[in-house]
Structures are given as structure tokens and as C-alpha cells.
Amino acid sequence: MPGPAPFPTAPLFPEQLSKRGKVRDVYRAGGDRLLVVASDRISAFDVVLDPGIPGKGIVLTQLSNFWFSTLAEVAPHHVLATERSEFPEPFASAPQLDRRACLVRAVRIVPVECVVRGYIVGSGWKEYQARGSVSGVPLPGGLRQAERLPSPVFTPSTKAEVGHDENITFEEVVRRVGGEVAETLRELSLELYRRAAAVAEARGIIIADTKFEFGLDERGHLVWADEALTPDSSRFWPADQYRIGSNPPSFDKQFVRDWLEGSGWNKQPPAPTLPPEVVAGTQALYLEAYRRLTGRELKIS
Numbered sequence: 001m002p003g004p005a006p007f008p009t010a011p012l013f014p015e016q017l018s019k020r021g022k023v024r025d026v027y028r029a030g031g032d033r034l035l036v037v038a039s040d041r042i043s044a045f046d047v048v049l050d051p052g053i054p055g056k057g058i059v060l061t062q063l064s065n066f067w068f069s070t071l072a073e074v075a076p077h078h079v080l081a082t083e084r085s086e087f088p089e090p091f092a093s094a095p096q097l098d099r100r101a102c103l104v105r106a107v108r109i110v111p112v113e114c115v116v117r118g119y120i121v122g123s124g125w126k127e128y129q130a131r132g133s134v135s136g137v138p139l140p141g142g143l144r145q146a147e148r149l150p151s152p153v154f155t156p157s158t159k160a161e162v163g164h165d166e167n168i169t170f171e172e173v174v175r176r177v178g179g180e181v182a183e184t185l186r187e188l189s190l191e192l193y194r195r196a197a198a199v200a201e202a203r204g205i206i207i208a209d210t211k212f213e214f215g216l217d218e219r220g221h222l223v224w225a226d227e228a229l230t231p232d233s234s235r236f237w238p239a240d241q242y243r244i245g246s247n248p249p250s251f252d253k254q255f256v257r258d259w260l261e262g263s264g265w266n267k268q269p270p271a272p273t274l275p276p277e278v279v280a281g282t283q284a285l286y287l288e289a290y291r292r293l294t295g296r297e298l299k300i301s
Contacts, residue, residue: 007040007057007100013090022048023060023232027091029103032218033080035091037101040229042282044257045267049274055300057100059286060230065102066294067228071195075188075224078215080106107215107223112173113157113165117191119208121146121235121247123167124139125156138167146208147244152193154186159213168188184222185214196229203292205251206242210234251289255282 011017016027019032022043027035038057042049053105061082068077081103084092091097117124117134124134133139135155145150156173157165173182189212193271197207211233213226231252242248259278265271283300290298 007037007052007096009041009052012037012094012096016090021055026130027139029091030088032106033088034104034106035087035097035101036104039100042253042256044253044260044271047237047267047271049256049271051274051279053279053282053286055283055298056286058300059298060227060232061097061100061102061292062292062298063230063293064228067196068224070199071192071228074191074195075214076221077228078107080105087232104225105217105223107217107225109159109213109215109225110166110177110185110222111159111183112177112185113154113159114189114212114214115157115167115209116152116189116212116253117149118152118193118197119156119206120144120149121208124209125138127167135167136171136204140165144245146247152190152197154189156185157211182217182223188214188222188224192224200236201239203295204239204261205292206233206239206248208237208250233284236289236293250290251285253282255285 011020011025013027017025020027020030023039025037025039027037029035031249038060040052040054040056042053042056044227065082068079079102082170084097084101087103091101095133118129120139125145129140132141134153137153137155140150154170156170157167159165163269164263170182170186173185187206192212193210197242200207207229210229212224214222215225217223234252236251237248248283256274256278260271263272287298
């Protein structure tokens with residue numbers, strides 16, 4: 001059963017609030033610094049659901065911190081501090097932020113979602129069935145659902161403020177951000193995925209696909225930003241349940257999506273209230289993903 005109540009939905013510091021996303025609140029923290037807070041909100045089909053998943057923001061933050069640290073030699077990241085004692089006021093005096101907030105340097109986010117796929121599933125599977133490609137990248141014939149690709153592919157998408165992201169070609173990325181930045185985005189994304197997939201595989205988890213975000217610092221250098229290889233941004237499969245030809249169960253909010261699909265909801269706001277067993281089941285999946293990937297238990301009560 002869920003432990004504590006979900007993190008408050010209202011902004012903690014309205015005067016410092018810079019941006020509210022579906023899950024994260026971003027506050028101005030002085031100079032070129034921001035405080036990013038992961039709430040317990042959960043969204044599906046572009047609608048924020050009620051209630052949230054207690055402790056979800058803690059899992060997202062702590063798992064991101066694990067990956068940012070583990071893969072720091074591959075790509076510089078935006079995190080400056082993870083302990084509340086290191087935050088400026090008024091944030092340092094807010095115990096609600098413990099384990100769910102990070103002080104980061106502000107970067108100019110590149111308007112491209114850097115998706116990497118190691119397996120053919122989801123929207124990629126649908127495109128492959130129709131055209132034999134994903135985001136315009138031709139793939140070998142005869143692949144089956146959930147099959148591992150010969151090598152990971154970079155399949156970028158738009159970064160929509162509202163509505164759905166849409167798959168775009170690499171050529172479109174070049175048009176939007178320039179050739180040099182596009183090439184670096186692809187190289188960094190593929191290398192981060194390869195390294196993370198190897199770590200996860202050794203711990204019994206398959207990273208089927210994931211998405212990265214990058215920003216440009218004041219010198220124009222790319223910096224890994226936002227979140228890192230979490231259940232919100234990745235498709236994690238238990239390796240012992242993986243079978244080619246079917247979509248394996250996953251450690252993410254697919255549990256919520258499946259319930260919504262079966263509820264008769266028309267996918268227009270408002271969404272139906274999540275029942276306690278769906279909240280508890282989703283919480284358990286997020287915590288299990290953290291435990292398997294990091295080798296540590298995470299207490300959220």
C-alpha cells in the first residue's frame with residue numbers, strides 16, 4: 001500500500017516559480033541557477049491524473065542522480081547540488097524538498113527529444129510495420145515485435161509543449177539545430193544508451209528505449225539535462241520475462257495506461273480517478289526499477 005500522501009500539487013514557492021511541467025516544477029534560484037523539483041504527479045495520454053503516486057518524485061530524482069553520476073564521463077550534466085543543505089534559501093529551509101529536488105545550472109534546452117531505441121516496440125513497431133523504418137531510419141526486414149535491433153538507432157522527435165511529440169528525421173534535426181549540434185546529439189545519445197543498457201543488463205533489466213534532453217550552456221557546449229533514464233523517460237523490461245513477439249511487462253506507467261485503456265475513458269480531460277490498487281501497483285514498479293538498477297532499497301515513508 002502507498003505510504004505517505006503525494007507531494008503537494010500547489011507550487012511551494014509561487015514567487016520563485018519559473019515553469020510548471022506535467023511532473024516537475026522549476027524555480028529560480030539566483031544567478032544562472034534553477035531548482036528542479038519532481039512532484040508525485042503522473043500523466044498519461046497528455047493528461048495529469050489524480051491522485052499522484054506517493055514517492056514517485058523521489059524515485060525520479062534519485063534514479064536520475066544515479067545515472068548522471070554513473071555516466072558523467074560520457075556527457076557533462078546540469079546538476080550542481082542534490083542535498084537540501086546546499087540549496088539557497090528559501091529552499092534550504094523546506095524539508096518537503098528532501099530527495100526530490102536538485103540545484104542545476106540553467107541551460108538553453110535544445111528543442112529536440114533525443115530518443116534511442118534498442119528494441120522495436122511501441123510507436124517504432126507501428127512505423128516499422130507500415131514502412132520498414134523508424135523516424136526514417138531503414139531497418140532490416142523480418143523483425144518481430146520487441147526484437148533487439150542489430151544496433152541502437154537514434155530516432156528523434158519534436159519537443160511539444162502541449163500535445164504529442166512527433167517523430168522526425170535526423171535531417172529535420174539538422175535543419176532545426178544545425179549539423180554540428182545534431183551530430184553531437186546523436187553521438188552522445190547513442191553512447192549514453194549503450195553504457196546505460198550494459199549497466200542495466202547486468203542487473204536484470206532491459207532498456208528497450210529511452211529519451212534524453214540536452215541544453216546549451218553559455219559557451220554553446222551541450223549539457224545533459226532534465227532527467228536521466230527514469231521510468232518516466234524509458235521503457236524498462238525485466239530480462240527474465242522478455243520474449244520476442246510480445247510486448248513484455250515494464251517498470252513504468254504502462255500499468256496506469258493499461259488500466260485507463262480498460263476503463264472506457266475517451267482520453268479527454270478529466271481522466272477517471274486512479275483506484276488505490278493502481279496507485280499502489282505503480283508505486284511498487286517504480287521502486288522495484290530503482291532497486292534493481294542501483295542495487296539499493298529506497299524508502300519513501
